[in-house]
Amino acid sequence: MTFRISGASVLSFFVRKAKMFRTLEEEVKELVKELRELKDVLHEVSTRLGHIEARAKRAFPAAFPKASSALKPPASKLTDPPTISPEEALKLYDELVILAKEGDKGKVQRRLEELGLPDLSLLSRELGVALGKSKPSRKVLINGVLGRINESIMLSTSSLRRQLEQQDGGGDTSGSSVEQTDKPSSTLSPESPRIDSVG
Secondary structure (H helix, E strand, C coil), rough: CCCCCHHHHHHHHHHHHHHHHHCCHHHHHHHHHHHHHHHHHHHHHHHHHHHHHHHHHHHHHHCCCCCHHHHCCCCCCCCCCCCCCCCCCHHHHHHHHHHCCCCCHHHHHHHHHHCCCHHHHHHHHHHHCCCCCCCHHHHHHHHHHHHHHHHHHHHHHHHHHHHHHHHHHHCCCHHHHHHHHHHHHHCCCCCCCCCCCCC
């Protein structure tokens, strides 16, 4: 029985053996080459898909509605009705004051910026903010609410300090109330948190 081995078979055998014993550098180069070829194929597929989509849009425009305006709701106007009640506005204000006392100024700012103009306007009216304009901007409304929050923090800090002073004095408050009322508001603790207005 005779076996015939052609030169092509021998060459193919040694090529396969050589591939089995490639170095790490050669493997990396081969991998990079395959990745480039795959990227070229994907690019070609993407280009062809774009051409097909463009032809389909030209042939059937009704099948491709524009969704830009549907995804983004229209911005609320100051004259629109608010989405919250006065009670909800005051409850929101109490939550913002608590957040400000805890030092989370960024969350207070974000909560106010997320409100629509009608809700901001309602909140400002409930807090007695002097706006000075018939149609104030969002910046003016937010700054007014932030001012009221700062006032609440300073008043609560002052009240707490008075209670501590009365306890340290052994309950002898004769004349202390007069002295406290004569003190200007500038004597408040500088350590009380303050929220800066929108610049």
